[in-house]
Amino acid sequence: MRKKVLFAWLLLLTITTRAQETFPVNGVAEPKASCYAFTNATIVKDAATSISNATMIVRDGKITAVGAALTIPADAMIIDCKGKFIYPSFIDLYAEYGMPVAQRTQGGFNFNAPAQITSNQKGAYGWNQAIRTDVQGVRIFAGDNVKAKALRESGFGAALTHQRDGIARGTGVFVSLSDSKENKTVLKEKASAHYSFNKGTSTQSYPGSIMGSISLLRQTYLDAQWYKNNPAAEGVNLSLRFWNEQQTLPQIFEANDKWAVVRADKIGDEFGVQYIMKAGGNEYQRVAEMAGTKATFILPLNYPAAMDIEDPLDARFVSLTDMKHWEMAPANAAMFEKAGISFVLTTSDLRDARQFLTNLRKAIEYGLSESKALEALTKTPATVLGMYDVVGSLEAGKIANFLITSGPVFAEKTTIYQNWVQGEKYSVKDELWNDVKGIYNLTINTPGGTKTFVLDVKNSTTASVIGKDTLTGRFTFDGKQVRLNFPEAKGSRNNIRLSGIANDNLWSGVGDDVNGGRFTWTAVYSKETTVKPDSTRSKPPVKIGAVTYPFNGYGYTEMPKQETILIKNATVWTNEKEGVLQNTDVLIKNGKIAAVGKNLSDAGAKVIDGTGKHVTAGIIDEHSHIAAASINEGGQSVTSEVRITDNLNPEDINIYRQLSGGVTSSHILHGSANTIGGQTQLIKLRWGANDEGLKFQNWPGYIKFALGENVKRSSSQQNNRFPDSRMGVSQVLIDAFTRARDYEASWKKYDEEKKKNPKATAPRRDLELDALVEILNKKRFITCHSYVQSEITDILRVADKFGFTLNTFTHILEGYKVADKMKAHGANASTFSDWWNYKMEVVDAIPYNASIMQQVGINVAINSDDAEMARHLNHEAAKSVKYGGMSEEDALKMVTLNPAKMLRVDDRVGSIKVGKDADIVLWSDHPLSIYAKAEKTIVDGIVYYDREKDKQLRLDIAKERARLMAKMIGEKRMGMPTVPFAPSMEIMHTCSDHNHSHGLLVVDADELNQNSNQ
Structure with missing residues (x-):
């Protein structure tokens, strides 16, 4: 169909509305009202409603009417949109647009550096500077025309933005993406509250782990509830006041990972909060768990690029997990749609916002429907913010944020011509608005006679003049004026020049021949250019691998x-x-x-x-650090509030490896960075289960204590965290349990007062002291990292003083020296078979330790504290047969029945x-x-490891790796973007890890088990 040419003055006209305002005018004010009528368009009001040959009226930056047969106001500027589409502009809920970038510095818990124990924020704020509820996005927002332009060119007209810094990040502001002053672009001042597990620029030592971040959030919820009663002891705490004020806003949590989503959701469930989850792109790997959160997700479209792995030595360092994710990541949104999970789409995580539409089209190619994509960019984000009455569709009364496109907005060849924001036009590819492509009859009227040609216009910059020969000319069309230069004959350097005006189907003007002679010309539209049918086949459906549980080569497609x-x-x-x-x-x-x-x-x-x-x-490992995202929270001397259960990692390949060594249960301990560490978690190695599925149900809670060098940081020359000596360790314990007694007494007093006065004020609930009170009441049991006889004796005295029992001494390499005292106290021992001389505390270790303690009458276990050694704990137990003359049955019990007894689960395993x-x-x-x-x-009763099946899995892994490597290499050879090879990393934890992000480079994290127990 021939598309009419729009007059240039209509295209270029921009009229601003100037109502009364507080800003002065430097010059002459031009208070003009603006009204536009966009006619003859296909108007997509929302994902479910489209109107053909429709009109939209916009006045003073707002839509006043949308319909098929509207009366156009007399003062309206008519813009003919025949053949074009109008869509609502997109909304981004996770932009960082207009926000100052927080300066990130080194800080946090570092074993070899001084610790910043207290907050360095000045003012009446809370104790932890990662709680930044005082930050208000509207106060620090500053428009950025460059970034706004990039977002507009990708179709966005509004964005929710906040400063991404801290665990509690304050409020976000909802703004339009116009270039007007900030006071005009702010659509909602306090639109959202934001959270994460990342403490950001805080240099405070606590938290130093995911566990610590979770505990800080949980404690802050409790503190804020307590603060509502205006406790005199707290005075003014602006951090808690702002926290409480922000709870009525949409609560957005930056998780960035499937398991982090699960962790955040549990916090929300505990405190009655429904988070909106910012995803990371791997959530399709656990869709059932994502659906279970009932959350709306903010999905980025940042896909991993194919790696350059043509060198086979490079390829072997890339895990199957990473290759599978590369292939399947674009299907994330489609899988969410199939599962019925609410989501929006964001430019977040993209290096350049201009990649958004390309990546979105890839998501559609992988199964996302266009209607759901549009809904996720318009109605859903507006609804999430409670702003659907303002933006998100094309309806009367809403802000005039809309796109004008050449076709369906997500089609590969569609062009966005304009993006109107608050009724103001922003050109994207405005120069392509007028489609002059077609066949024209060109007539040149020279003094010597009339010459006729066929003019074949390809686009606004290319045309051919067809006479005896086909002559390629230089053609330009700016919406009004036409210019054409072409050679008089093939191979000639002499050009005929034409210039004129386009008036719908008739072009006319004047020209010069090669001799400078003047002539007139006309060109009349004849027909559309004949387009040859596309001989290429349509793209076949994208074929991708299967999601497995866990997401690696040893996972199951069905549990x-x-x-x-x-x-x-x-x-x-x-x-x-x-x-x-x-x-x-x-x-x-x-x-x-x-x-x-x-x-x-x-x-x-x-x-x-x-x-x-x-x-x-099954073998039971009493002391392990596998299957956890972080192990140590070393920011303080006492961190009994943190819990291993909060950061389990069900996809740790060590679960499978240890199954191959006969391990069926593992006791996952906090590390040994502080005197009183975190709460532990006993798990069953149910490979493929989620974090809840791993947990050994209905077992009594345990907690990790530690003594000696790790606690007092003997190897650190800059330690400023108390304690700094073994005496100090003892004092930390005495102080902690004294506080716990007082805390328990305050609650008992409150319980009595409440009977008389139902409005009595409750004490502040303290998660750290809750755990210690559980110890005093024999509801939580201690496993204590220990080496030296003197400190073992000392902690036994502290325990006797406060009336609690050291359930288990772990490591306990000098246990043979104090076995009688341990026996009298009622302690168990979980030790190594023959570890020796790896630090000063163990120079007196002997391989007879386990046998001696057993002979005294102590219940003894052999543990691993090491992901590799756990695969052959049966061999470690056998060493006591050799060294100590222990019977074979008793040796086997040290890795089966004895740890079950010390973990109080021997009635079941x-x-x-x-x-x-x-x-x-x-x-x-x-x-x-x-x-x-x-x-x-x-x-x-479930076979989680089968050696014969394992052999087949290895063949399947090799086949799948070969397929994916070929696919990656094919991307490179087709000229698609690739990135340099990067080895896959695997996190391996030990008792002494002092950072939560240790990584160990491995040769393919999925395939290291290839030689396990062979």
Whole structure:
């Protein structure tokens, strides 16, 4: 269809509205009212409503009417949009537009540097400078024309912006993206409240871990609730006051990762807050968990680029997980749509906002519907902010934020001509507004006669003149004036020059021939250019790999199920009074051990021949640091409020590796950076489960204490955190429990007062002291990092003074020196088999330690404290047979029944007994032999590790890696953008890690298990 030419003066006209305002005018004021009528357009009012051949009236920056047969006001400037589309401009809920960048400096907890214990923020603010509720986005917002232009060119007309700094970040401001003064662009001053797990520019030592960030948020919620009663002891606390004021706003949490989303949601659930989650792009890997949050998500479209891995040596350092994510990340939004999860889209995380539409079209290619994409950029973000009556669709009364495009807005060849913001036009590709493409009959009237040509206009810059020859000319069209230069003949350097005015289908003007002779000319539109049919095939549906749980080569597309399993004719190590049973059967049913004996049968059972093989209870690692995102919160001497359970990492490959070594449960401890560390978490190695699925349910809570060099930072020359000596460690314990007693007494007093006065004021709830009171009341149990006999003796005295028990001494390499005192106290011992001389505290360690303590009557376990050693704890236990003459059964108990006892779960695990959980291992050989391999590791009656299946998985991994590598290399060869090879990283934690972000470079994190226990 021929598209009419719009007069240039209509295209270029911009009229501003100047109502009465406080700003003075330097010159002559021009108070003009502005009214526009956009006619003959396809108007997409919202994702569900489109009107053909429609008109939209805009007056004074607002839409006054939208419809198909409107009466156009007499004063309206008519803009003919025939053949064009009008859409509502997009809304970005996570821009950093107009905000000063917070200056990031080194700080936080560093083992070898002085700690900043208190806040350095001046004023009546809270104790932690990562709580920045005093920041108000509207006060620091300053328009940025350069960034606004980039956003407008991607279709955006409004944005929610805030300063991304801190754990609580204050308020965001909702602004339009016009170039007007800030007072005109601010649409909502306090539009949102913002949070994260990142403390940002704070140089304060606490928090120094994800656990600490979570605890700080939880404590701040509690403190803010308490502060509402205006406690005299607190005085004025502006941080808490602003916090309370901001709770009625939309609450936006920057998670940036699927598991961080889960962690944030739990905080929200605890305090009755529904967060809006800023995602990171990997959330499709756990869609069920994302749906379970009931949150609206802010989804970035920042996809990883293909890596240059043509060198096979480079390729082997890239994990399958990273390659799978590269392939599947563009499907994130589509998977959210399929799952019915509410979401909006953002330019956040993109290096350049101009990449947005390209990446959005890729998301559509991967399955996102265009209607959902439009809704996620208009109605949903406006609704989230409570601003849908102002923006988000094209309806009367709303701000005139809209796009004029050449076609459907997400189509690959569609052009955004203009982006109108608050009724003001911003050109994007305005020069392409007039589509003059077509065939014209060109007539040149010279003194010597009339010449006719066919003029084939390709676009606004290219045309061909067709006579005897086809002559390529230089053509320009600016919306009104036409200019054409073309050679008089093929190969000639002499040009004929034409200039004229376009008036709809008729162009006319004057020209000069090669001799300077003047002539007139006309060009009459004949027909559209004939477009050759596209001979290329349409793009086939994008094929991507499957999501697995966990998201690596050893994951499941569907989680394994409980089975009825009958192991026949094996040697069974019961760990019970029956001892070791030869040629015995074990029946597993409904996740429990159903029967142990000879000649068992079950018609529905899967039968496994155990001839020549051994069955034991699953190994329990009493001291581990796997499966956690952070281990140490060392910012303070006492951090009993932090919890390992808050930052479990279910996708740690070490879970699978340790299953291959027969481990079925692990006690995940806080590290040893401080005297009283964090609360621990016992897990079952249910590979593929989420964080809740890992937890060993209904077990009593434990907590980590530590003594000695790590606590007093013997290796740090700049330590300024108390304590600095072993005496100081003792004093920290005495002070902490004294405070806990006083705290408990204050609550008891309150409970009594409340009976008389229901309006009695409750004490401030303190998460740190809550945990210590649980210890005093024998509801939480201690595992204590320890080495030297003197400090072991000292903490026993402190425990006796306050009436609590040290449940377990871990490491305890001088335990043989004080075994009698430990026995009298009732302590357990969890130790190493033969570790020695790795620091000064262990120079007196001996390999007979475990046997000596056992002979004294202490319940002894062998632990790992090491992700690698945990895979062969059976071998570590066997060393006591050699060094201490321990019986084989007692040695095996040190990694099965004994840790179950010290963890108070021996009624469920640790031995082969009817009724206990079916956590068992089928070994190829004697379980204490170095030749023994775990053939099957079963947890709750589910086979989570099968050596034969593992062999097939390795073949599948190799095949999948080859496919993805070929795909990546193909991207490079097709000229697509690639980035240099970058090795995959895996986080490995140990007891002494003093930062939560330690990384260990590995050769493919997914495939390190290739040689496990072979």
